[in-house]
Amino acid sequence: MMQVGTRVEVDSHGPGIIAFDNGDGTWNVEFDDESEGDFETSQLKVCGDQSLQQLSLPPEIVMESGVRRVRQPGVETKPKGWTRFVCFSNTHGKHNSIPKHHCPEADVLLHAGNFTNTGELEQVKDFNEWLEAYPAKYKVVIAGNHDITFHEEYYFDRGAERFHKQAVPDQNSATINFEVKPYDCSKARGCLKDNIYLEDNAVEMCGYTIYGSPWQPEFCDWAFMLLRGQPMRVIWANVPECVDVLLTHTPPYGFGDRTEENARAGCEMLKAAIEQRPVSVNVCGHIHSGYGCSSDDITLYINASTCDSRYRPINPPIVFDLPPPEELRAATRRTAKRNQIEQHSACRGEHAGDAVMDLV
Numbered sequence: 243m244m245q246v247g248t249r250v251e252v253d254s255h256g257p258g259i260i261a262f263d264n265g266d267g268t269w270n271v272e273f274d275d276e277s278e279g280d281f282e283t284s285q286l287k288v289c290g291d292q293s294l295q296q297l298s299l300p301p302e303i304v305m306e307s308g309v310r311r312v313r314q315p316g317v318e319t320k321p322k323g324w325t326r327f328v329c330f331s332n333t334h335g336k337h338n339s340i341p342k343h344h345c346p347e348a349d350v351l352l353h354a355g356n357f358t359n360t361g362e363l364e365q366v367k368d369f370n371e372w373l374e375a376y377p378a379k380y381k382v383v384i385a386g387n388h389d390i391t392f393h394e395e396y397y398f399d400r401g402a403e404r405f406h407k408q409a410v411p412d413q414n415s416a417t418i419n420f421e422v423k424p425y426d427c428s429k430a431r432g433c434l435k436d437n438i439y440l441e442d443n444a445v446e447m448c449g450y451t452i453y454g455s456p457w458q459p460e461f462c463d464w465a466f467m468l469l470r471g472q473p474m475r476v477i478w479a480n481v482p483e484c485v486d487v488l489l490t491h492t493p494p495y496g497f498g499d500r501t502e503e504n505a506r507a508g509c510e511m512l513k514a515a516i517e518q519r520p521v522s523v524n525v526c527g528h529i530h531s532g533y534g535c536s537s538d539d540i541t542l543y544i545n546a547s548t549c550d551s552r553y554r555p556i557n558p559p560i561v562f563d564l565p566p567p568e569e570l571r572a573a574t575r576r577t578a579k580r581n582q583i584e585q586h587s588a589c590r591g592e593h594a595g596d597a598v599m600d601l602v
């Protein structure tokens with residue numbers, strides 16, 4: 243049967259998997275060679291072997307800290323005493339269209355923001371239902387620039403006016419008036435019920451410290467935005483010295499922040515903040531085209547954007563395992579210290595970003 247998750251073949255493209263139902267009689271297919279395209283049902287041939295094993299795997303990443311990217315969550319088990327995390331971001335109200343095979347079990351689910359289009363409370367409630375049904379013990383969420391009802395100051399000042407106007411026909415004069423129909427933002431967080439919502443604060447989870455923040459450098463006029471430079475520096479100054487997983491909506495500059503126009507849009511101040519303290523993992527979203535993993539020696543950087551640039555929720559979540567907290571911290575610190583010593587003793591003329599591996 244033709245459905246999301248079915249292995250199919252298309253002439254001149256080879257085998258792949260149906261990633262998305264476009265809803266117009268065509269299907270989006272992700273091919274094993276990492277290309278993709280939209281096809282009509284008549285162009286698809288269902289593969290005899292429906293096994294996912296043949297799919298090409300993302301690159302292996304094992305950090306010196308022990309952090310390990312899990313390439314086949316359904317197949318690879320985590321070592322005893324370790325904790326598994328599954329990361330989503332930028333689902334934009336499409337959570338129910340995420341294919342089942344993109345929802346692997348985990349201990350902790352992280353969502354790096356933009357779970358709605360423009361903070362509609364119905365969408366937040368629906369997202370919460372999806373979260374509650376997800377096979378993970380704990381769920382940790384931050385907001386993003388689209389989740390405007392979570393940023394009360396912005397919403398009252400101009401967000402509601404900009405995004406939540408409704409047409410009201412005037413019976414007498416045959417004209418259409420526009421009225422602002424704002425949501426009650428005081429109810430936004432409550433819609434996430436018992437799931438953990440972070441906003442410039444931390445939570446201890448399975449022994450790890452997770453800190454979350456929705457802020458990002460200004461780009462058009464959305465929620466949780468500040469000017470680059472000093473205002474962003476102030477935000478990151480709140481990040482504790484000891485943080486294992488840093489959950490941010492914006493990527494740091496240089497990691498998972500390439501726009502479609504090939505510019506780097508990440509936050510320079512976030513990058514500086516991560517360099518100043520040993521952070522084992524940074525999980526972000528925001529820039530859909532930045533999806534994937536990259537790393538320096540110390541930190542694993544994950545851009546978990548679930549939607550691609552066309553707002554289709556087809557990117558698989560990124561899954562990683564962490565060693566027990568004490569082990570992780572000791573190894574991350576050791577690596578950070580060694581790098582500091584190397585940096586002091588070496589004459590560094592070149593840009594640090596040049597050493598970055600970009601691994602999607």
Ligand SMILES: [Zn+2]
Pocket residue numbers: 356386387388491527528529
């Ligand atoms: Zn964003």
